[in-house]
Amino acid sequence: MDHPILIVGAGQAGWQVAESLRQEGYSGPLLLIGEEAFIPYNRPPLSKKWMIDRPDPASLAIRGPDALRRRQIDLQLNTRVVAIDARAREVVLADGARLPYAGLALCTGVRLRELPVPGAQLRGVFGLRTIHDAQQIGDYLDRCAARNDRVVVIGGGFIGLEVAATATKRGLKVTVLEGLGRLMSRVVAPIVSEAAARVHADHGVELVFNAQITEISGVDAEVRAVRTADGIEYPAGCVIVGIGVHPEDRLAAAAGLDCDRGIIVDGFSRTSDPHIVAAGDCTARRRPDGSLLRLESVHNAIEQGKSAASALLGREREFTATPWFWSDQYDMKLQMVGLSHGYDQVITRGDVDKPAFSAFYYRQGRLIAVDSLSRIQDHMAARKLLDNKLSPTVEQAADVNFELPSLLRG
Amino acid sequence: MPQVVFIEPDGRRVAVQAKDGQSAMRAAVDQGVAGIEAECGGQCLCATCHCYVAGPWQEKLPPPSADEQVMLENVVAPRLPGSRLSCQIVLNPSLDGLTLTVPPRQS
Numbered sequence: 001m002d003h004p005i006l007i008v009g010a011g012q013a014g015w016q017v018a019e020s021l022r023q024e025g026y027s028g029p030l031l032l033i034g035e036e037a038f039i040p041y042n043r044p045p046l047s048k049k050w051m052i053d054r055p056d057p058a059s060l061a062i063r064g065p066d067a068l069r070r071r072q073i074d075l076q077l078n079t080r081v082v083a084i085d086a087r088a089r090e091v092v093l094a095d096g097a098r099l100p101y102a103g104l105a106l107c108t109g110v111r112l113r114e115l116p117v118p119g120a121q122l123r124g125v126f127g128l129r130t131i132h133d134a135q136q137i138g139d140y141l142d143r144c145a146a147r148n149d150r151v152v153v154i155g156g157g158f159i160g161l162e163v164a165a166t167a168t169k170r171g172l173k174v175t176v177l178e179g180l181g182r183l184m185s186r187v188v189a190p191i192v193s194e195a196a197a198r199v200h201a202d203h204g205v206e207l208v209f210n211a212q213i214t215e216i217s218g219v220d221a222e223v224r225a226v227r228t229a230d231g232i233e234y235p236a237g238c239v240i241v242g243i244g245v246h247p248e249d250r251l252a253a254a255a256g257l258d259c260d261r262g263i264i265v266d267g268f269s270r271t272s273d274p275h276i277v278a279a280g281d282c283t284a285r286r287r288p289d290g291s292l293l294r295l296e297s298v299h300n301a302i303e304q305g306k307s308a309a310s311a312l313l314g315r316e317r318e319f320t321a322t323p324w325f326w327s328d329q330y331d332m333k334l335q336m337v338g339l340s341h342g343y344d345q346v347i348t349r350g351d352v353d354k355p356a357f358s359a360f361y362y363r364q365g366r367l368i369a370v371d372s373l374s375r376i377q378d379h380m381a382a383r384k385l386l387d388n389k390l391s392p393t394v395e396q397a398a399d400v401n402f403e404l405p406s407l408l409r410g
Numbered sequence: 411m412p413q414v415v416f417i418e419p420d421g422r423r424v425a426v427q428a429k430d431g432q433s434a435m436r437a438a439v440d441q442g443v444a445g446i447e448a449e450c451g452g453q454c455l456c457a458t459c460h461c462y463v464a465g466p467w468q469e470k471l472p473p474p475s476a477d478e479q480v481m482l483e484n485v486v487a488p489r490l491p492g493s494r495l496s497c498q499i500v501l502n503p504s505l506d507g508l509t510l511t512v513p514p515r516q517s
Contacts, residue, residue, distance in 0.1 A: 042451035059436070062451070067442020302449055326455055333477075335455070376455075376477055380484040405483075 003029075003100045004074075005312055006091060008081045008251070009107035010034025012043070012298055013280025015062050016305025017105045017312075018073045024313055028102070031074045033081060033091075038131055039065060044298065046134040047162035048328055052170050054138045057131050084255035086273050103312040106252055106263055106271070106278040107305070110245035110296065115154060119216030124223035125239045128159055137163070140238040144172055149237020151175070152226045154213060156183040158327040160242035161196065165329040168203050175234050176200065177211035177226065179243075187325075187336065188359070189346045192371050195355035199332050208234075247282045247294065260284055262294050267318045269308035277311045279304035285319070293339075297325045322386040324379075335379040338369030338386050347397045350375050358382070360397040367391040381405050412506040416461070418444040419514045428501045434510060435459040435497035445512035452497040454478055458516040460485040463492040463499075464509040471499060487513030 005021060007014045010032045018032050034040070041060035050060065058064070068075055080094040090098045112127035114120060126137050144151055144167075151167045153160045156178030164174045176183075182193035183200075197207055212229035216239060225233045247262035258264040258272040262284030269277045280301035284292040303319045310317035324337040332355070343361035350357030358378035361369040367390075370382035381404035385392065388408065396402045414437055416424045422444075428437035438446040438459070447458035454477050463471065468491065474482060478498045482489055496510060 044451060044453070058440075060451075062439065062448075063442050064440030066440065070442045298449060298451075326450070326453070328453070333455075377480045377483075380457075380480060384484075 003089070003102040004031045005029070005103045005105070006099060006101040007032045007105040007107060008091065009109055009248075009280070009282070010036070010040045010075065010077065011107060011109050011280065011301070012040065012062065013109075013282075013301035013305045013308075014105065014107035015040035016302050017107060017277075017279055017309045019063075019071070020306045020309030021312065022071045022073070024309055024315070026309075026313055029074070030072065031076060031099070033076045033079050035078070035080050036130055036132070037078050039063075039068070039075065039077070041131065042298075043129070044326075046131065047128055047159055048166055049169075051134045051138045051163070051166055052141070054135055060131065081251060084251055084276075086255045086257070086276065089275055101275070104276045105308050105312065106276060106282060107280050107301075107308075108248040108251060108263075108278075108282040110281045111248050112241070113244045113246060115213060115216075115241050115243060117213050117215055119218060119223070120241070122216055122218040122223045123221055124218070124237065125216055125241065127241050128163065129245075137238070137240060141167055141170055141172060144237040145170065147237055150235050152177060152234050152236035152239045153242065154226065154239060155179070155242035155244070156207070156209075157186065157242055157244070158184065158325075160240065161200065161329050162327060163240045163242065164200060164205050165203070168200075168205055169330070173204070173206075175206040175208065175236075177208050177213060177228065177234065179211060179213075181209050183207070187340070188371050189340065189343070189361065191346060191348060191352065192334075192359050192373065195352060195357070195373055196329065196332070196334070199330060199355065203330060245281070245296065247284065249282055252276075252278065252282075260292060262292070264292065265304070267307070267320075268311050268316050269304050269319070270311050277308035279308040295323055297323060299324050322383060324383060331374070333372075333374050333376060335372045335376060336369065337379060337383045338367075340369035340371070343368060345394070347394045349378060349397055350400055360392075360394075362391075362394065365391075367397070378404065381408075384408055412501045412503055412508065414438075414501065414505070415507070415509045416443045416446075417509065417511040419512055420444070430502055432501050433497050434461070434499040434501060434508070435495070437501065438496060438510075438512075443512065445514070445516065446496060447516045448497060449517070450497075454481060454495060454498055456517075457481040457485050457495060459496040460487060460516060461494060461496045461510040461512050462490055463494050464511070465492065467505070467508050468492050470505065474498065485513075486515045486517060
């Protein structure tokens with residue numbers, strides 16, 4: 001093969017496609033193209049302690065430069081792909097260069113949803129996706145500490161709450177403005193939201209629900225406050241907006257690939273173009289029942305990356321593992337496995353008040369998902385149970401003395 | 411600058427110069443040691459940086475935390491007396507020469 005396999009997007013999924021291609025025996029040229037200045041890196045630490053200490057970004061690398069050289073994976077950073085010519089099988093770079101490909105993997109990730117209110121562009125208002133974002137937010141948190149300014153987080157989802165916990169641990173006073181009636185409402189049951197809310201309140205975080213943001217105001221183009229529809233002003237030396245993302249499917253859509261809020265792929269990470277695969281946050285996976293599934297997670301990026309590499313080599317490796325996710329807030333480890341959407345029963349296991357418990361989600365009597373707060377033994381057992389399509393009875397789930405792994409030996 | 415020796419699943423020995431305070435996992439992924447997947451990036455969440463600590467080194471390491479114990483119960487390769495998660499091994503000069511064997515499977 002003369003032309004290389006190109007991977008557009010040097011994040012978790014892009015790295016995995018490259019790694020898996022080599023593991024599967026592909027020995028031809030392989031080029032990973034990234035917009036940022038950094039070798040593929042782990043994003044989850046950005047919202048946590050990393051933001052405070054801001055050590056060398058090399059400490060975040062998924063693999064070091066030597067590892068890429070050892071695998072003969074070429075890396076072209078600071079490079080924007082502006083178009084895909086699917087008919088000619090070329091990608092077009094911002095400088096006009098055209099790179100031909102034998103196979104193409106799109107791992108373009110997401111872009112942040114922006115807050116559509118006046119003042120969202122003021123200095124001191126940030127979204128969080130990249131090392132650069134985390135460095136800037138960290139600098140502003142230092143300033144807030146020096147000036148005794150409050151921090152306002154807009155959005156009570158994973159990212160917002162992780163930043164709230166990090167800023168609190170940094171010694172700052174934090175307000176979280178959530179648009180809906182409870183935290184992480186898109187993903188977890190009310191009992192989990194309530195437990196998380198208690199943990200944040202116990203750490204001194206001010207939680208405001210059903211907050212409709214109308215304006216961010218500033219002085220000299222720098223943020224000073226966030227105003228809500230009820231007329232309340234929340235003073236802020238720094239604002240972090242975490243209100244979700246858009247899958248980055250514009251390149252694919254412009255090239256004529258099927259997209260619907262994400263690049264549509266099948267269970268083997270194949271797109272509607274036979275020479276193009278896609279993996280990670282940018283995808284929408286068509287399930288056997290025809291519905292589309294969007295997942296934003298490290299695990300999804302890795303598993304889709306593996307199947308995308310196989311697909312580029314003409315092999316079929318279906319993604320069947322149960323999705324899992326995690327979030328760290330203070331000392332609370334929130335781990336989720338499965339998709340709880342459509343549950344009709346929730347069983348709790350453990351100490352809800354502490355909190356150290358798991359929520360077992362059932363639909364029509366079968367286990368579909370488990371959220372665990374500082375109960376990693378439940379989470380690990382649940383991953384295996386769900387992977388093996390095993391369902392404990394509700395009595396077994398509720399009984400902390402019942403050994404869930406015993407069902408696997410059954 | 412402790413040196414760590416990784417024995418990859420195919421038997422190859424890779425000697426890595428690590429920095430003090432680095433985890434063994436970080437030293438491994440920087441060099442691309444085969445078989446250390448480290449999906450969660452060192453959060454003690456995924457059990458894909460499992461390795462076997464060679465006999466004499468086992469008692470030189472602080473014992474695994476409660477969280478690491480749970481994860482070790484869930485490794486894919488057989489759990490042996492020397493099983494540890496390499497992300498939880500913090501390197502220091504007294505660990506110079508530490509030898510870690512990478513199992514054939516992590517996930």
